[in-house]
Amino acid sequence: MTVYSAHLKNWYNPDLTIPPYPLNLAMSPNSAMTMTLQPLLQVDSLTKTYGDLVACDRISLNLYPAQVLGIIGESGSGKSTLLRAIAGQVPLDHGHLTYRDRAGQWLDLRTLPEPQRRRLMRTEWGFVQQNPRDGLRMGVTAGANIGERLLDVGDRHYGHIRTEAAQWLSQVEIPTQRMDDLPSTFSGGMQQRLQLARILVTRPQLVLMDEPTGGLDVSVQAKLLDLIRSLVRTLRLSVVLVTHDIGVVRLLAHQLLVMQQGQVVESGLTDQVLDDPQHPYTQQLVSATLVP
Amino acid sequence: MTTLSHPQSVPLSATDPPVLLQAEALHKSFVLHNQGGVRLPVLAGVSLSVRAGECVALVGESGSGKSTLMRSLYGNYRIDRGSIWVRHQDTWVDLPQLLPHELMAVRQHTLGYVSQFLRVIPRVPALEVAAEPLLERGVEPEEAADRIRALFLRLNLPERLWALSPTTFSGGEKQRVNIARAFAVPYPMMLLDEPTSALDATNRAVVMALIEERKAQGCAMVGIFHDEEVRDRVCTRQLTTIAP
Numbered sequence: 001m002t003v004y005s006a007h008l009k010n011w012y013n014p015d016l017t018i019p020p021y022p023l024n025l026a027m028s029p030n031s032a033m034t035m036t037l038q039p040l041l042q043v044d045s046l047t048k049t050y051g052d053l054v055a056c057d058r059i060s061l062n063l064y065p066a067q068v069l070g071i072i073g074e075s076g077s078g079k080s081t082l083l084r085a086i087a088g089q090v091p092l093d094h095g096h097l098t099y100r101d102r103a104g105q106w107l108d109l110r111t112l113p114e115p116q117r118r119r120l121m122r123t124e125w126g127f128v129q130q131n132p133r134d135g136l137r138m139g140v141t142a143g144a145n146i147g148e149r150l151l152d153v154g155d156r157h158y159g160h161i162r163t164e165a166a167q168w169l170s171q172v173e174i175p176t177q178r179m180d181d182l183p184s185t186f187s188g189g190m191q192q193r194l195q196l197a198r199i200l201v202t203r204p205q206l207v208l209m210d211e212p213t214g215g216l217d218v219s220v221q222a223k224l225l226d227l228i229r230s231l232v233r234t235l236r237l238s239v240v241l242v243t244h245d246i247g248v249v250r251l252l253a254h255q256l257l258v259m260q261q262g263q264v265v266e267s268g269l270t271d272q273v274l275d276d277p278q279h280p281y282t283q284q285l286v287s288a289t290l291v292p
Numbered sequence: 293m294t295t296l297s298h299p300q301s302v303p304l305s306a307t308d309p310p311v312l313l314q315a316e317a318l319h320k321s322f323v324l325h326n327q328g329g330v331r332l333p334v335l336a337g338v339s340l341s342v343r344a345g346e347c348v349a350l351v352g353e354s355g356s357g358k359s360t361l362m363r364s365l366y367g368n369y370r371i372d373r374g375s376i377w378v379r380h381q382d383t384w385v386d387l388p389q390l391l392p393h394e395l396m397a398v399r400q401h402t403l404g405y406v407s408q409f410l411r412v413i414p415r416v417p418a419l420e421v422a423a424e425p426l427l428e429r430g431v432e433p434e435e436a437a438d439r440i441r442a443l444f445l446r447l448n449l450p451e452r453l454w455a456l457s458p459t460t461f462s463g464g465e466k467q468r469v470n471i472a473r474a475f476a477v478p479y480p481m482m483l484l485d486e487p488t489s490a491l492d493a494t495n496r497a498v499v500m501a502l503i504e505e506r507k508a509q510g511c512a513m514v515g516i517f518h519d520e521e522v523r524d525r526v527c528t529r530q531l532t533t534i535a536p
Contacts, residue, residue: 037397064393223415251413269392272367272369275369276322283324283325284325
């Protein structure tokens, strides 16, 4: 066996050491895998109840850098509660939430002092609401919406803020001459893109999205999906995306959690879950989808 | 129950190229929960090993498990039992045991797949669709675009289509986008699901040449080819699936 692998070393790729044939001998399962990718966010046994109702029942997930995690399920499945719990908008009953910040420090989000947590939400995190009216300040201009997060982190240089605002408007494909217009004069798709610009200006690592394409026409949806997809790659964003739309997760999410009645009933790579659904609920969900 | 014949066990000799992929005793059945819980066994103890520079054709009647085997080898279908060892970078990994993000890395760097289907966001141009795997590997956008343009030219995809979304393309045009997408990346292993089904003779010849080049570079390939001419030319051996 030694002789065999020794000669193989020189064939094809000298750096490879081929294990003896047959292969099932000394291979400890994947332990030597050189993938040391660390998660950005870890959710461990997250539980949230409302009285007798268990909205989230021991949910665990890992989110990795530059990846999109889709959470799919019908209304009442607990997917939005999970997203809000991750965002710190609803208190947890049990479980752990840990996040690796830009400095590489692991933060326990449940014990993080409130001022620090709020600062994190305004800098390294972003939340995209389904209804842009909930995520934007409708009474101030588009430019001011984008500038707000910069002001929050202490930027007082008006010229700089305007330059940044213009840059992010064009990143999300809004003409910069619309900078001084109110968001209410924008179409739904533009408002949704303005929400993105407003968040991206502080270069977040993590963006939470609640049905971001929910209220949009199909043609506008495509543009937003494409934009989110390219932003994920170019800005290395990690995204948790809640939706009930299988088409959206198919195109956007690397990984998928399927929720039903507060529990994760199935998870895996998006193509695995959608092409080979195992749980009765997922099978029902997939077979009920019209594929054009 | 479907069984697949084990590949002709070629005796090992000192000159054989290395095994890059080895599937052992794969079992896969589908349980249809919404149709009375019917259980459909498709793979029962299938094994296959592929060496560098080989192209193994999966042949057999439709419904005999060729596609299921292909999709299982990609980790798209989750097998019930068995192992799929893949040479990934400098280590061996067993696909069914990988965490999702690990499987993503294997697909990004090691295991390419030419699918029959092209799923894209409606407004993204063909050039970008095809360049995506390169960009995800960190190739600079200009270099990625150059590589795709070269492949599009070679595959005779009319230049006026490059900036258009493939959603409106014909079957053969979409197929060439898929082929460029996969062949732009130097994967050491590739799975080909009917890569020439919608192509004319000229482009079929181009794809055969691409496959031959990859084999010569030591790529291990597994494919389903309904076109016998293509199969006979590019495949080094066959794995026959036996209908139930």
